[in-house]
Amino acid sequence: MKFFKSSLLFVIVFVLFSCEEKQQKVKSKVSIEISDYSANLSSGTIKRIDSFPSKYVRPRTVDIWLPNNYNTNKKYAVLYMHDGQMLFDAETTWNKQEWDVDRIIGGLIDSSKIRDCIVIAMWNHSDIRHTEYYPQKPFDLLPQKFKDSIFETATKQFGTEFKGIQSDAYLKFIVEEVKPFVDTNFSTLTTLENTFIAGSSMGGLISMYALCEYPTIFGGAACLSTHWIGFMPQENSPVPASFFSYLEQNLPSPKTHKIYFDYGTSTLDEFYLPYQQGVDDVLILKGFDDTTSKNLRFEGHDHSENSWNKRFQIPVEFLLTN
Numbered sequence: 032m033k034f035f036k037s038s039l040l041f042v043i044v045f046v047l048f049s050c051e052e053k054q055q056k057v058k059s060k061v062s063i064e065i066s067d068y069s070a071n072l073s074s075g076t077i078k079r080i081d082s083f084p085s086k087y088v089r090p091r092t093v094d095i096w097l098p099n100n101y102n103t104n105k106k107y108a109v110l111y112m113h114d115g116q117m118l119f120d121a122e123t124t125w126n127k128q129e130w131d132v133d134r135i136i137g138g139l140i141d142s143s144k145i146r147d148c149i150v151i152a153m154w155n156h157s158d159i160r161h162t163e164y165y166p167q168k169p170f171d172l173l174p175q176k177f178k179d180s181i182f183e184t185a186t187k188q189f190g191t192e193f194k195g196i197q198s199d200a201y202l203k204f205i206v207e208e209v210k211p212f213v214d215t216n217f218s219t220l221t222t223l224e225n226t227f228i229a230g231s232s233m234g235g236l237i238s239m240y241a242l243c244e245y246p247t248i249f250g251g252a253a254c255l256s257t258h259w260i261g262f263m264p265q266e267n268s269p270v271p272a273s274f275f276s277y278l279e280q281n282l283p284s285p286k287t288h289k290i291y292f293d294y295g296t297s298t299l300d301e302f303y304l305p306y307q308q309g310v311d312d313v314l315i316l317k318g319f320d321d322t323t324s325k326n327l328r329f330e331g332h333d334h335s336e337n338s339w340n341k342r343f344q345i346p347v348e349f350l351l352t353n
Contacts, residue, residue, distance in 0.1 A: 063212060068094065071120045074137025075099055085208055087200040088163065089156055092116070093209060095217065096133060096150040098140045106220045108148040108351060109213060110136075111205060111249075113164065113230035113237060115152030117336055128336035135344050145351035146225075151213055153205065162194070163201040164233035165261065166240035169277040170196050173269055181262060198237055199244075206245055222250075223287070227350050229253035231339050232299075235292070236261075239278070242290060246283035253291040253346035255339050256299075259306045271306045278313045285323040290314075291346040292325065295332030325349060 068079035078095040094115055101107070112118060112132070121129040132150055139145045155163070170178070182194075205228075214221050228249050230238045235254030242252040261270035282290070292310055294303045307326060314324045327345070332338035 065095075065216065071122050073131075073134040074141070075101070075133050077119065083153075083209065083212075085204045087204045087208070088197065089159065091156060092154040094119070094152040094154075095213065096136075096152060097217075098137055098147065098149065100140065100147065101149070101218075103218045105147060106218055108146050108225035108227070109151060109210075109219050110148055110347075110351070111151045111153065111209070111226075111228045113153060113155065113234035114160075115154040118150070118152050121336075124336070126336070129340065130336055130343055131340040132343070135340070136347055139344065139347060139351075143353070145348060146353050148225075148351055149213075149217060149219065151209065153209065159197065161233060162197045164230075164237040165196050165198055166236055166274075166277070167196045167199045168240075168244075168281075169270075169273045172273040172276055177269055198240060201237065202241055202244060205241070206248055210248070223247060224250045227251045227253070229255075229346065229350075231255040232258045232334065236274070239274075239290070242283065242288060243278070243281040246288065250287065251289035251291070251350040253350060255293050255343070255346065256295060256334055257292055257303070257310075258299075259303050259310075264302045271309065275306075275309045275313050279316060282313065282317045282319075285317065285319040289323050289350055290319070290325075291327075291349050293327040293329060293342065293346070295329050295334065295338055297331060297333040299334035300332065 063080055063083065065078050065080055068077040070077050075096050075098045078097065080093045080095075082090040083093040084090050092115065096119065098107075117124050117128070118130045118132040121127050132152075136145070136148065136150060140147055173181075210226075213219060219225075223246070226249050228238045228241045229252065232255075235257035238252040238254050239257065242249050259271045259274060260268060261274075262268075294300050294307060296304065307328070310326045314326065325346070327342075329338070329342055332341065
């Protein structure tokens with residue numbers, strides 16, 4: 032009897048402790064607040080999360096752009112985009128330029144040229160942008176001596192302490208935290224056929240990487256002015272070859288995926304010109320054709336939002352045509 036009472040007391044204490052611990056866990060959950068954001072838009076509306084929490088990366092602003100016809104009785108494809116603070120309102124950007132995403136995508140939806148979609152705009156942190164957007168696995172392919180030199184010189188090049196690559200963590204943030212939240216709180220189509228990702232420069236690299244690393248999540252990627260040189264221009268760099276080698280091994284099937292590349296010919300884009308045949312070679316090797324891939328040249332376009340917004344309609348139609 033004494034043993035029974037002791038055992039019963041242990042069970043009661045254990046249950047009470049477990050319940051208390053569970054309550055503490057519930058209380059410790061971070062509440063994610065969605066607020067209306069007033070922006071200088073030509074189409075649609077923006078819902079904002081000021082500081083999206085994450086166990087993988089530093090919290091950041093995430094904007095959700097909804098088209099004029101957004102209605103919870105319908106379902107919408109989703110386009111995830113990097114450098115979110117540069118997409119909608121030139122009055123608030125550092126260089127007074129923007130992608131003009133609301134006008135371009137809103138106009139295409141209103142004219143029924145693409146399927147209905149929403150845009151998830153994930154802001155960057157400028158001091159860690161390069162480390163979050165540089166693909167980890169291609170970096171791992173680089174010679175150790177070259178990697179060591181990068182860590183030594185990147186602080187001078189990018190104005191930040193380049194301690195290591197964080198792109199795998201950044202993609203987990205998108206796939207495991209942002210996407211489930213979006214799919215729970217907005218009326219979305221959740222399949223890969225309706226989930227896309229896009230960006231420019233380093234954002235082009237991380238969009239390419241996302242498609243390869245998560246082929247069951249993303250059905251297509253738009254990579255504008257893809258930064259094939261990885262860092263600042265330098266002779267005999269092994270970086271472009273590392274990207275092409277990675278793509279040869281990891282680019283998903285053209286039967287189920289689309290990928291878009293492009294480049295200008297001025298300013299920083301000029302340094303991408305020697306590598307465009309390599310892009311074409313990889314696409315052909317992997318079985319892509321004009322219906323499943325693009326690698327387009329835009330004469331005179333430079334490395335800026337003003338150039339990207341002039342041609343952004345092309346990849347949007349390519350990925351989202353009805």
